[in-house]
Amino acid sequence: MSDSKSNDSLKTILDDASNLSLNQIRRLLKKMTASEIAHALESSPPKQRNLLFSLLKTEEEGDVLFELGEEIQQDLVSNISNEELIEAVKELELDEIVDILQNLPEERMNNILSNMSLVDRKRIEIGLTFPDNTAGGLLNTDVISVRPNNSINEVISYLRDQSDLPENTDKIFVVNNENEYLGELLISKIITSKPSMLVREIMDTEFFPIDVDLDDKEVATIFERNDLISSSVVDKDGKLIGRITIDDVVDVIREDADQNLLGMAGVAEDTFAPPGRAAKSRVFWLSLNLITAFIAASTINLFQDVIDKIVYLAVLMPIVASMGGVAATQTLTIVLRGLTLEQINTSNIRWLFKRELAVSILNGIVLSILVGLVTFGWFKDITIAILISCALVINLISSVIAGILVPLILRKFNQDPAIGGSVVVTTITDVVGFLSFLGLATIYLI
Amino acid sequence: MSDSKSNDSLKTILDDASNLSLNQIRRLLKKMTASEIAHALESSPPKQRNLLFSLLKTEEEGDVLFELGEEIQQDLVSNISNEELIEAVKELELDEIVDILQNLPEERMNNILSNMSLVDRKRIEIGLTFPDNTAGGLLNTDVISVRPNNSINEVISYLRDQSDLPENTDKIFVVNNENEYLGELLISKIITSKPSMLVREIMDTEFFPIDVDLDDKEVATIFERNDLISSSVVDKDGKLIGRITIDDVVDVIREDADQNLLGMAGVAEDTFAPPGRAAKSRVFWLSLNLITAFIAASTINLFQDVIDKIVYLAVLMPIVASMGGVAATQTLTIVLRGLTLEQINTSNIRWLFKRELAVSILNGIVLSILVGLVTFGWFKDITIAILISCALVINLISSVIAGILVPLILRKFNQDPAIGGSVVVTTITDVVGFLSFLGLATIYLI
Numbered sequence: 006m007s008d009s010k011s012n013d014s015l016k017t018i019l020d021d022a023s024n025l026s027l028n029q030i031r032r033l034l035k036k037m038t039a040s041e042i043a044h045a046l047e048s049s050p051p052k053q054r055n056l057l058f059s060l061l062k063t064e065e066e067g068d069v070l071f072e073l074g075e076e077i078q079q080d081l082v083s084n085i086s087n088e089e090l091i092e093a094v095k096e097l098e099l100d101e102i103v104d105i106l107q108n109l110p111e112e113r114m115n116n117i118l119s120n121m122s123l124v125d126r127k128r129i130e131i132g133l134t135f136p137d138n139t140a141g142g143l144l145n146t147d148v149i150s151v152r153p154n155n156s157i158n159e160v161i162s163y164l165r166d167q168s169d170l171p172e173n174t175d176k177i178f179v180v181n182n183e184n185e186y187l188g189e190l191l192i193s194k195i196i197t198s199k200p201s202m203l204v205r206e207i208m209d210t211e212f213f214p215i216d217v218d219l220d221d222k223e224v225a226t227i228f229e230r231n232d233l234i235s236s237s238v239v240d241k242d243g244k245l246i247g248r249i250t251i252d253d254v255v256d257v258i259r260e261d262a263d264q265n266l267l268g269m270a271g272v273a274e275d276t277f278a279p280p281g282r283a284a285k286s287r288v289f290w291l292s293l294n295l296i297t298a299f300i301a302a303s304t305i306n307l308f309q310d311v312i313d314k315i316v317y318l319a320v321l322m323p324i325v326a327s328m329g330g331v332a333a334t335q336t337l338t339i340v341l342r343g344l345t346l347e348q349i350n351t352s353n354i355r356w357l358f359k360r361e362l363a364v365s366i367l368n369g370i371v372l373s374i375l376v377g378l379v380t381f382g383w384f385k386d387i388t389i390a391i392l393i394s395c396a397l398v399i400n401l402i403s404s405v406i407a408g409i410l411v412p413l414i415l416r417k418f419n420q421d422p423a424i425g426g427s428v429v430v431t432t433i434t435d436v437v438g439f440l441s442f443l444g445l446a447t448i449y450l451i
Numbered sequence: 452m453s454d455s456k457s458n459d460s461l462k463t464i465l466d467d468a469s470n471l472s473l474n475q476i477r478r479l480l481k482k483m484t485a486s487e488i489a490h491a492l493e494s495s496p497p498k499q500r501n502l503l504f505s506l507l508k509t510e511e512e513g514d515v516l517f518e519l520g521e522e523i524q525q526d527l528v529s530n531i532s533n534e535e536l537i538e539a540v541k542e543l544e545l546d547e548i549v550d551i552l553q554n555l556p557e558e559r560m561n562n563i564l565s566n567m568s569l570v571d572r573k574r575i576e577i578g579l580t581f582p583d584n585t586a587g588g589l590l591n592t593d594v595i596s597v598r599p600n601n602s603i604n605e606v607i608s609y610l611r612d613q614s615d616l617p618e619n620t621d622k623i624f625v626v627n628n629e630n631e632y633l634g635e636l637l638i639s640k641i642i643t644s645k646p647s648m649l650v651r652e653i654m655d656t657e658f659f660p661i662d663v664d665l666d667d668k669e670v671a672t673i674f675e676r677n678d679l680i681s682s683s684v685v686d687k688d689g690k691l692i693g694r695i696t697i698d699d700v701v702d703v704i705r706e707d708a709d710q711n712l713l714g715m716a717g718v719a720e721d722t723f724a725p726p727g728r729a730a731k732s733r734v735f736w737l738s739l740n741l742i743t744a745f746i747a748a749s750t751i752n753l754f755q756d757v758i759d760k761i762v763y764l765a766v767l768m769p770i771v772a773s774m775g776g777v778a779a780t781q782t783l784t785i786v787l788r789g790l791t792l793e794q795i796n797t798s799n800i801r802w803l804f805k806r807e808l809a810v811s812i813l814n815g816i817v818l819s820i821l822v823g824l825v826t827f828g829w830f831k832d833i834t835i836a837i838l839i840s841c842a843l844v845i846n847l848i849s850s851v852i853a854g855i856l857v858p859l860i861l862r863k864f865n866q867d868p869a870i871g872g873s874v875v876v877t878t879i880t881d882v883v884g885f886l887s888f889l890g891l892a893t894i895y896l897i
């Protein structure tokens with residue numbers, strides 16, 4: 006519900022939870038949707054989060070758990086009993102149950118499955134066989150399928166018997182006797198067609214079903230490119246096994262964007278993770294940077310003599326390094342975006358490289374004149390002003406090479422270029438920055 | 452179409468366009484959907500892009516133009532005549548036409564509007580009055596509305612008369628004689644209800660319509676929280692003026708994520724922008740970094756004496772600065788994510804601040820021991836090893852203060868914290884890093 010009442014409840018809970026009585030909070034929670042409650046939990050520090058969750062009724066817990074990010078979901082699930090969890094997920098859709106159960110320790114999962122009805126267990130076990138990041142992980146089995154020889158009239162009375170269609174049902178699917186996918190039929194087309202017509206006459210066969218093994222990001226691309234609400238999913242024999250709906254695809258898009266943003270800074274945690282976990286998630290990145298910082302430092306170490314003679318080289322050297330780092334991050338970001346959107350390929354990478362080179366030379370000229378002028382104004386030394394300008398141009402050109410090659414190489418070795426890229430790239434520009442500036446100084450000033 | 456044939460055409464065009472004859476390309480384009488063609492255009496350098504676009508038929512151009520990013524769309528539109536543009540957009544939906552026309556120079560827009568039929572002109576002029584980043588900018592006027600006293604039977608025959616329902620029609624809307632919004636009616640509910648029932652008996656009144664002035668990011672939140680396919684839009688008097696559909700909302704989500712990623716690196720351009728434009732888009736950020744780099748340099752300048760005496764301080768000082776920069780970027784990223792998802796508010800910011808402080812102290816202890824050990828191993832100087840460890844802890848704590856306060860302050864002054872944040876934050880950690888390390892060295896080593 007884009008319900009202003011429930012939205013107010015959300016605001017009240019977020020801003021004043023500590024001033025409210027438990028009964029007041031319970032009343033507010035009752036007015037909120039599952040995803041608003043999930044948002045409130047994600048916006049709360051751990052203690053308050055556990056309190057809010059404990060105030061939910063068991064039958065609400067399932068929907069809320071599904072809406073939560075993986076980390077918080079696992080925390081909360083680990084605090085409730087098996088019986089309560091089974092009760093909580095009972096009414097969920099298959100993909101939602103699987104999403105919650107798949108992260109459990111194996112023993113606990115087996116325990117829970119063995120306490121479910123045989124039908125549920127079979128269904129969930131099939132769902133659990135699909136990897137999380139594929140079409141199978143987004144699969145719902147609540148499909149409605151009809152045969153090509155059915156008349157529209159038959160289809161309508163069949164639908165009427167269902168009393169309630171599954172959410173986001175914009176189409177139903179047409180299969181043969183072997184349950185092989187033949188085509189699809191829009192609900193809006195059913196309603197606007199003559200009741201005497203046959204399914205085969207009005208069904209759409211132009212759309213191809215999604216393969217159950219397809220990567221979930223590619224599923225998102227297909228949905229976006231074709232403005233889909235739902236799509237059929239088939240196994241490798243072309244048999245209809247379920248459907249994917251747009252709401253789950255939107256979650257994939259959001260999570261993907263979230264991971265890109267966090268990955269570039271080397272953080273992987275929810276906003277209100279406890280300190281120990283947050284520290285752990287970030288220390289790898291910081292340690293990696295420590296190594297690269299010592300690599301940059303040992304470059305400077307080569308030039309102790311020249312710094313000893315002309316001490317303001319030490320003052321100026323971080324400028325060259327820092328400018329290269331920013332330029333490299335810009336190039337890296339453009340390449341990462343192009344790779345994510347699958348815009349970059351062998352046919353246009355040369356063009357892109359030349360363009361980046363042209364950009365770095367254009368900006369290099371402008372910036373090196375600026376740097377040269379400021380440096381001259383500051384230290385009244387024309388030689389050093391010229392040297393820093395030249396070093397800056399060299400470093401901006403190195404930033405292009407690093408910003409383009411590093412993500413491509415990381416990708417070649419099946420690493421996520423968003424995650425490793427920025428630290429590697431700025432190390433290169435630091436080293437080249439110190440090397441070019443102090444190196445030129447050694448040649449021309451000693 | 453998630454059509455494997457058209458997907459193959461896309462791949463062939465992207466990889467081999469330069470080896471194909473114009474007729475071969477034309478044939479491939481014919482097999483592709485508008486959004487695949489748009490993707491091919493966005494993945495092509497400007498020259499090839501203009502060639503591909505020129506091979507499209509006029510009636511295809513409209514759909515393709517709408518699917519393109521703003522920058523490329525404007526480039527291509529500026530190359531075609533008014534007559535061709537009018538012809539191209541003729542068949543588009545209102546929000547699509549408005550999306551394309553609103554970026555035109557005023558004179559050209561007036562010229563085009565005056566060459567359209569009166570009905571089209573009126574309709575488009577209304578659409579143009581809504582700002583781009585509001586619900587109004589996503590508005591479609593292709594709504595189907597019925598009255599509460601209509602029977603389901605009447606509704607069905609009315610729908611049947613439409614022959615084709617607008618795309619993404621999962622529901623129709625219920626209004627009174629004054630066109631005021633009363634409720635909505637799912638198509639799936641129409642099909643499963645008894646034909647004799649009245650609209651008022653089965654309509655849903657639980658959902659509130661979206662206000663035409665609502666920010667488009669909030670529209671996206673409402674769609675996500677409630678898993679909507681479409682929603683009604685009303686003016687300030689509660690009158691139904693149109694609807695928003697999920698496909699346009701997905702575009703908002705994608706663009707928002709794209710801008711966050713690019714904003715943090717200070718780039719704002721499409722992947723294959725020509726060099727002049729790309730250089731211009733990035734030079735502001737680089738110039739800003741130049742200023743901050745000189746600020747950091749002047750901090751070092753204060754300590755020329757101590758560096759002159761102990762030259763390897765210059766070797767080690769970038770380590771402290773660089774570690775602080777990485778830690779600050781991590782904190783900044785977490786805060787930016789929390790602000791974007793509206794998770795951070797006055798009630799939990801103190802908890803977050805304390806958590807970040809705890810993280811920086813935890814990681815500070817681990818990392819300062821490491822830095823101290825490596826430094827001692829390198830320079831065999833216990834005092835300098837202790838000093839660099841202390842400076843690192845100080846800078847990690849300063850990184851928390853910067854990483855949290857800078858985005859909050861930028862936001863207070865209505866600046867996008869994603870865009871200004873990272874340069875300001877790393878300047879602070881550079882200055883504090885140099886100041887603490889060289890300052891401690893001055894006190895204890897001279």
